[in-house]
Amino acid sequence: MTDTTAPTPRRPGEQALAALGLGAPALDPADASAHTFPDGGRWRTEVPSVEGPEALGVVLKEASRLDVPVHRISQGSGIWMLTDAEITEMVEATAERDIELCLFTGPRGTWDIGGSTRTDSKGGGLRARGHDAVAGCVEDAVRATELGVKCLLVADEGVLWTLHRARVAGIIPADTTLKVSALIGPVNPTSYAVYENLGGDSINVPSDLTLDHLTEIRRVSAAPMDMYIEAPDDLGGYIRMYEVAELIRRGAPLYLKFGLSKAPGIYPYGHHMRDLTLATAKERVRRGRLALDLLARHGADGDMAPLGSRLPGTLKRFETPA
Numbered sequence: 001m002t003d004t005t006a007p008t009p010r011r012p013g014e015q016a017l018a019a020l021g022l023g024a025p026a027l028d029p030a031d032a033s034a035h036t037f038p039d040g041g042r043w044r045t046e047v048p049s050v051e052g053p054e055a056l057g058v059v060l061k062e063a064s065r066l067d068v069p070v071h072r073i074s075q076g077s078g079i080w081m082l083t084d085a086e087i088t089e090m091v092e093a094t095a096e097r098d099i100e101l102c103l104f105t106g107p108r109g110t111w112d113i114g115g116s117t118r119t120d121s122k123g124g125g126l127r128a129r130g131h132d133a134v135a136g137c138v139e140d141a142v143r144a145t146e147l148g149v150k151c152l153l154v155a156d157e158g159v160l161w162t163l164h165r166a167r168v169a170g171i172i173p174a175d176t177t178l179k180v181s182a183l184i185g186p187v188n189p190t191s192y193a194v195y196e197n198l199g200g201d202s203i204n205v206p207s208d209l210t211l212d213h214l215t216e217i218r219r220v221s222a223a224p225m226d227m228y229i230e231a232p233d234d235l236g237g238y239i240r241m242y243e244v245a246e247l248i249r250r251g252a253p254l255y256l257k258f259g260l261s262k263a264p265g266i267y268p269y270g271h272h273m274r275d276l277t278l279a280t281a282k283e284r285v286r287r288g289r290l291a292l293d294l295l296a297r298h299g300a301d302g303d304m305a306p307l308g309s310r311l312p313g314t315l316k317r318f319e320t321p322a
Helices: 014-019 053-066 084-096 130-146 157-168 189-198 211-218 241-251 271-297
Strands: 043-047 072-074 100-104 151-154 177-180 202-204 225-230 254-258
Touching: 043 271, 053 084, 053 271, 072 151, 084 100, 100 177, 130 151, 130 157, 151 157, 157 177, 157 189, 189 202, 189 211, 211 241, 225 241, 225 271, 241 254, 241 271, 254 271
Parallel strands: 043 072, 043 254, 072 100, 100 151, 151 177, 177 202, 202 225, 225 254
Antiparallel strands: none
């Protein structure tokens, strides 16, 4: 009889180190996440910082060339930095390939007139300052969803709750997903659970969280988690490729985000930054291939969610006002 049991994934350097008497302690099954995406998959992929139709074209071409599966494409400059025609082109291109497109909502503190974000403490950070900034985010959300965008990136708790209420009320489509930005990512299980209850369908945690931190979060929340496997420099520049298998084991359901360190910032994007933006978009896909190759070499590339899957499953929510 043929043994069809999948091989146990190995840890980096496991056999060589064991032969030298330097083997690592056995993994604790209690550390593993018990959660998955609705289809049973434990991980999806995301290519971030795709700042318009031309960069999107580069990403799609390179993903096809390198055979990198892509579940989600996200943009960082903001919906208001794109024309209707550009948004429509991106919606159509991603829909053809069954990829979720996620665009960033409205005004954010670092591009506002408030001086607190330029102090050493960074003040209010990326949050929406005042009623008008919240209104701008809602305006962006309504415009984008009317043009067919199904995922919105949010960097403010109040905006998150407002947009969740808007989809409950039918102001934006009920199947719109709300992604919490890495720029306000929670760093403990309690705050992670709050973001879930406020309407977060996908919550980006900082890339410096430890493996134990991920396990702690998974003991209180099943909401999908996003993590930069390689973080941009302004988010720390961390590179955690060798940990990808363990990040999935601890953090599932998990979006693997293929960022890029040692690259200049490109937000807000304009054609004056075209060459840099296209070059870094292409390299992000290559970084994805490197991470996926590591998973495959360690026998840990199973349980990827089916391409085209995007919904988060049933999550906990605060009760919305009548």
